[in-house]
Amino acid sequence: MAEALGTAFLLIAVVGSGIMGETLADGNTAVALLANAIATGCILYVLITTLGPVSGAHFNPVVTLAFAWRGEHPRAMIAPYIGVQIIGGILGVWAAHLMFDLPILQSSSHLRTGTNQWVSEIIATFGLLFVIFGGLRHKTDAVPSLVALYITGAYWFTSSTSFANPAVTIARGFSDTFAGIVPANIAMFIVMQGVGLVIGHFVLTRLFHSSQ
Helix, strand or coil: CHHHHHHHHHHHHHHHHHHHHHHHHCCCHHHHHHHHHHHHHHHHHHHHHHHHHHHCCCCCHHHHHHHHHCCCCCHHHHHHHHHHHHHHHHHHHHHHHHHCCCCCCCCCCCCCCCHHHHHHHHHHHHHHHHHHHHHHHHCHHHHHHHHHHHHHHHHHHCCCCCCCCHHHHHHHCCCCCCCCCCHHHHHHHHHHHHHHHHHHHHHHHHHCCCCC
16 A cells, blocks of 8 residues: 555656646746656655655665565565556556646657667666665665655756656656656666666675675
């Protein structure tokens, strides 16, 4: 329940702030992206702080798989976590559409493709795992702030605007708004996020290895 609700609210924030930002920015994409980034960072801090003690506050199949690979998440819980993250994300998109009086069922026409964006997703995903596991290793109570700040910044320093999350990527395919992604572009984004996961596992387990 925590993973489903958390991922739903994450997508409500991503899509809802995208709609609001684009509407109020009057064509200024930079202002719309700034609003989108700030709202996403804020909700991540809130969700990780409140739901972290319940489910670990993954809200992201990559994070779930990363913890499982490290032996810190039950393998039997991988599929249920990922399943509810995807379902929650889609429901969150639909809730955002409902709030802004848009057609609930949509398919995005926002193209996001090319080598630059694929590499961007590798870096964005690796960076997210770096922040999470570095924070857990050295300052556990700062993880909500670290993730929120990282994603807010990564919206701006990655050409893909840092999806770094297969559930979010899939859900955003169901929204023909500022935050959307053409369904045909989803698969490659997820593949690149998987590459970021693999690189992250081997680099970060060594970098943040505990000798105790």
